[in-house]
Amino acid sequence: MNRYGLFGKLQAHPGQGDALAGLLLGSGGSAMPGCELYVINRSPEDPDAIWVYEVWTSREAHAASLELEPVRDTIQLAMPLIAGFSDRVELLPVGGQGLPREA
């Protein structure tokens, strides 16, 4: 089991936080093979900051998802709303509550 995880911040342009969150919430998810968790988080401090936490069955599954048509469409729609990316952390999720026991 070589799970791969990512956590990071998408900073929307001023006033675009709702639009960006809505876009991400409406996008794929269950349609992405190897995706175990994909959680969209708002910030209590900044309505234009969106934090995303993702868990994939492998690093390769995450990389492959970026080639999927719906994911590419979402990225294309999201880019004009995004001022910047930051605080990106690569992770090796090992367990806990809410993860499938084995993939």
Next chain:
Amino acid sequence: MNRYGLFGKLQAHPGQGDALAGLLLGSGGSAMPGCELYVINRSPEDPDAIWVYEVWTSREAHAASLELEPVRDTIQLAMPLIAGFSDRVELLPVGGQGLPREA
């Protein structure tokens, strides 16, 4: 629905990453009321860095968990292994894949 989330880093003392991860993996989880996700993540860069991502049904549910006997026991066992806490982010998880639809 006022979910509450936390992401942050626990830096173990040198060589204590495995022990700290094992302790956190063995602790509660399903026994914690209001806990929707509690994921332990290692780092590909630092064997002594542990990142925890948590989702609770409310800020109050998280606060209440810190008073539970098993949680207090885990904290007491973990503290001597921990050199420091950092990169803490408070979150408002709003949806995505892997979260219960409603709590």
